[in-house]
Amino acid sequence: MNSEENKEGSPLDFIRTMVAEDIKTNKHGGRVETRFPPEPNGYLHIGHAKAICLDFGVANEFGGVCHLRMDDTNPTKEDMEYAESIMNDVRWLGFDWGKHLYYASDYFEKMYECAVELIKRGKAYVCDLTPEEWPEYRGTLTVPGKSSQYRERSIEENLDLFRRMRDGDFADGSKVVRAKIDLASPNIHMRDPAIYRIRREHHYRTGNDWCIYPMYDFAHCLEDYFERITHSLCTLEFEIHRPLYDWFLINLGFEDRPEQTEFARLALTYTVMSKRKLLMLVQENLVHGWDDPRMPTICGLRRRGYTPEAIRKFCEVIGITKYNSLTDVALLEHCLREDLNKLTPRVLAVMNPLKVVITNYPDGQVDELEAVNNPEDPEAGSRIVPFSREIYIDRNDFMEDPPNKYFRLAPGREVRLRYGFFIKCENVIKDADDNILEIHCTYDPETRGGSAPDGRKVKGTIHWVSANHAVKAEVRLYDRLFMVEQPGEDDIDFRTQLNPDSLKIAECWLEPSLANVKPGELFQFERQGYFCVDLDSTPELPVFNLTVTLKDSWSKNQGK
């Protein structure tokens, strides 16, 4: 009867096979309905993206629909701010739930009726055991539970007590409703789990209408059933809850039941994914909010310059399994680079300026040079960048005493200015303390545009901006937030594993075409990495967030 017995291949294949089979056998009238059911108690993160892609992906693949449902049955932690951010993020990721937006809290009345029905069927009872007393009756992993006096209350008494629980006759925590299942079950979740609790708490949607709230195990299968979900996909930790999921629906006499299937949640190296810990980072100001670009939240990734396409590609590539794995963030970054590489315009920018005076270039003269916007995309066209006697190059692009395989500028060496001219370093100007103030170069007018008529080659091409034309901006360099592969493990406070250098702020000098960039625009600063103009940007001082640094074997070799 359980299709899992015929399981073959990977869980994703299993899910596909199952859905295809169900369509073929007309199990749910050929319908496919899935759902993404977050609790609105925090912001969505990359782990949720995996679930979203699966839930919506399966529905789309089989011509079904996917619901977005706020699983808001616990009034203490939930808020509309979260619900709105969730809708925003799902939409941004590129998924559409159409008219299928639901709130579990809209079902409170129906759920209450289901609990009444369960009581009427002798399948649930009101229990007066305190949370402290309960473990004694529930038993342990090895010891079966035992019955309490409350377990044998009459149906009439239970109905009356449950009614009065709803009416507010009893104090918070003084009574719960329990499903009457099996106190000796090896599965602890089947040992008379609580399905309703008393909690006088303002709910962000139902206000003070209710003082009793349903528990997850009872509520979730009902939500799925009410919405006529066919395939209920969830993470592995709910596997052991599945018998309960089925028990409620069966004992309520429901037909055409949804079926729960579990898959592994995402774990990423160097990344904290626990909502609790992410909330702590926000509350303790260890980051600047849920959308801090260092956060693994969808909004954080968005602000950092991640594209929905890159995230969806990542979710596709990691696959679906039934065992816990630890995925390398490098894979996520690879997916982003792959996407950004083909769509981001290249721009010239210098982050750590060193002045270069072109001694044989006339003062006051300006050359307008043509620069290709994106070599990967001919459609992207080109732009003009000004060149003049004084320019800035990056300090890293000059070494007074270069090691063997250094390709860039050094005394006596010639390099190419990207889209510009060949320049040769003739002189290094220093102050009394031996600090390099500026360098003097000569340029070869014949090399305008970047190639020499005599065919001579240079080993390096460096980036530059005209000192008089440059636009200043702020760059925030975000490194990974955590230094260890799996933060917060082994009883170590995960906060002690934060990378102190995860955020560096620097000024940079941009080519003039970037004077009016808009928030959210993406760029590649050539040879330095991918950038996203921050949503906080002002026209006077754009703020760029670094997303992923380009692969740079030069800097790697430096580390060895």
Added chain:
RNA sequence: AGCCCCGUGGUGUAACGGUAGCACAAGUGAUUCUGAUUCACUUUGUUGAGGUUCAAAUCCUUACGGGGCUACCA
């Protein structure tokens, strides 16, 4: 400890019982007006032991290893 789930290169994943493949990472080389990109090549794997079979990553047994569950959270 009882119950449940799961073991394929460094990582993430494929393979009706029939050639162990792909991607990332790493390395080498080529091309390059970004030390990027692109391209080519290379290294590394079925947890162990028994079975069943002409044939096992796949089926069975067992050992070992990893994960989950003991909330009036979801």
